[in-house]
Amino acid sequence: MKVVKFGGSSLANATQFKKVANIILSDKDRKVVVVSAPGKRHEQDVKMTDLLINLTSCVLKEDGVEEALSVVLDRYEEIITGLDFSQEGLIEDIKDSLLTLINAYKDDEERLMDALKASGEDNNAKLMAAYLNGRGEKAHYVSPKEAGLFVTAQPGNARILQESYEKIAELKNRDGVLVVPGFFGYSHQGDIVTFPRGGSDITGAILAAGIGAEEYENFTDVDSIYSVNPNLVSNPREITELTYREMRELAYAGFSVFHDEALEPVFKKKVPVVVKNTNRPEAPGTRIVAERQPAEQPVVGIASDKGFCSINLTKYLMNREIGFGRHLLEILEDEHISYEHTPSGIDTMSIIIREHQLVNGKEERVIERIRKELEVDDVNIERNLALVMVVGEGMAQAVGVASKATAAFAETGVNIKMINQGSSEVSMMFGVEGKHVDLAVQSLYSIYFN
């Protein structure tokens, strides 16, 4: 039994709908289908979700509602027409459901936003179920409420309630293909609440974990996860198998096939995740698993991310001062600044943080407090840093991995500002100047993969 999730680009128009239906029908194990809202049909296109956000604001300012609504309905109309199958009153049903939501929530901005946004997935699921039926397949639209997806109530930040899993498990006993809209659940008060980033991926992961699926297939528009950003290296190696923790490290440093935190439920249940391409379903894709056989090549991927800075402290005899590090982290915590790493020397300590956090005078306050409270000899900020991650299971055991990496840097003349290795067994981190990061990634790729 598999849970299959399709992203917005896989459901952007009738052509994509047909592909998706073919994929579903080609494998009887594809029992639970999770759909996103229709995505972009081309570069300049507008996603359904954005059309619905626009509709929401029109409702709130009580202006242009009619037009905004018809734009939404036209998108569905286009899909239905393209699918050339007939079912009475589909568009009317969609229209009625939207008007019902508008009336129900028009005085509650946040609830209205959540409800209308969620309708993008919801109506797409109804459409897909209807289309599958039209093709003679026994398929049912299953609302998140019916499926048992109960969540916390904060609008736009739903978290699944553990009790949900018991109810979700019952889906196994239902027959036919079950089409569930992604992106939202219901609060105990009966309100629609959307998930944070990675919405539909979260729904899919929860359902896969709930029914104990043999696989969670995540269909998107790439053949696989690549060992390096394809914008930096042409035809980079495809990753056939990846462990959860490798995925985490890569995702952290900018790999964005999908939002990795969405996968937590399947990580816990050790359900394999398979990333596949709706437009090339025959491609093997990338399997994300709990454990994999160590390959003779210890490095599986190289990722990088910009926008970091380093707060550097110096204080004579710092390392004899019990409580120094704790006090420093407390100052950051007070300012709600999360840090990435804290490399330290004997009388020195650095804090690597994401630069965007140093706004609204936080920089000045933090520096001032460090001076005053920690009585440092010196404190300064180094900006525009980038982090490069070299990731792979078994790197910790392999001799010479670091040597290759540092050699690559030396050859390209990139100065390594920071090395952080040892805590994670599956990654090695390098800090370089932002302007050198692409060169660094390219040279690392060629030394490990060419």
Added chain:
Amino acid sequence: MKVVKFGGSSLANATQFKKVANIILSDKDRKVVVVSAPGKRHEQDVKMTDLLINLTSCVLKEDGVEEALSVVLDRYEEIITGLDFSQEGLIEDIKDSLLTLINAYKDDEERLMDALKASGEDNNAKLMAAYLNGRGEKAHYVSPKEAGLFVTAQPGNARILQESYEKIAELKNRDGVLVVPGFFGYSHQGDIVTFPRGGSDITGAILAAGIGAEEYENFTDVDSIYSVNPNLVSNPREITELTYREMRELAYAGFSVFHDEALEPVFKKKVPVVVKNTNRPEAPGTRIVAERQPAEQPVVGIASDKGFCSINLTKYLMNREIGFGRHLLEILEDEHISYEHTPSGIDTMSIIIREHQLVNGKEERVIERIRKELEVDDVNIERNLALVMVVGEGMAQAVGVASKATAAFAETGVNIKMINQGSSEVSMMFGVEGKHVDLAVQSLYSIYFN
């Protein structure tokens, strides 16, 4: 004007006394002389300080005092005889002074210990002053009280009081050579209080800072500080010039020419420290300075230290948890455990600490608290780690330093368990298994210096 300090081995017997006198008389700038107690004359010998500690315990258990006392006096007697100069009643004075201390403090164990230990330096200073006079040099014994060395009162843990420096500065105006005993000062209550580790070095550093000496000469029994432990590499390169911070990093990892914290007073006043050999005063020695010209070789020394362990934590989504690191350090602080480094991955964090701290059930308590309070997925301890430091000014700028190091490790097949670089501009740290550390140091030395 220079402050010159002589260690115990430089004053172990008459022959050494003569060498020291020659060194003092050969340079008119050697104004203030700081002496230690007589050290070992040969491998199996007992230091004067240990004879005095023994005398103390005899006094406390009121047994064998006579004998213990005579052993002490014999050492001085031997030196005086060997110096073949005559001054009436020197030994008697020493004996009287010791008996006076015994009577004054016999009911206060700690004070007695401090006073008798300090007498080793004190009487040696009197002896040296007398000897210099005997050789026709105008020299004065100056007691720490007279010099203005006022300290905090905790026995064995004296800290200099800032007010002292004003008084000390006046020493500049006195004529003749001033011989000051190292290792102790006086509390405001008039008690003798000894300094912690590095005692006589501390006295010398305080005096050098106080009179604003042009140099603080520290005479010991080696020609210079070496770029690597001579027990690991034969005829290692001598270091001619070293910055304070390079010294700090090297001293941290086992370089023990003298206790580096003793130098804090001169660091602050930027007084150069010169390490020289009493037995080969013509050797240039090693200058420790605030700043130095960058050499074309960025690495100046390689040091290592054993006895570390790593507490490794894993927790999914750890890096999104504000306050995690602070809470972890708080637990260590509660247990009075000081940590060295905290390398971190995305969902992992390690704490490097000195192993000897994990006694009296601390290990179990810490692990238990980490499990309970931080709700980690996994926590384990990795033992028998060693740290290797590659040290040198300007390393931060030099491209390829890390590459050489990691290549050296790869060649020798030593697996790098941890790399910590980036906070300190003058060092790079590697963690390896204790059993590999010597090999690691040797290979690093040969790649940088051969």
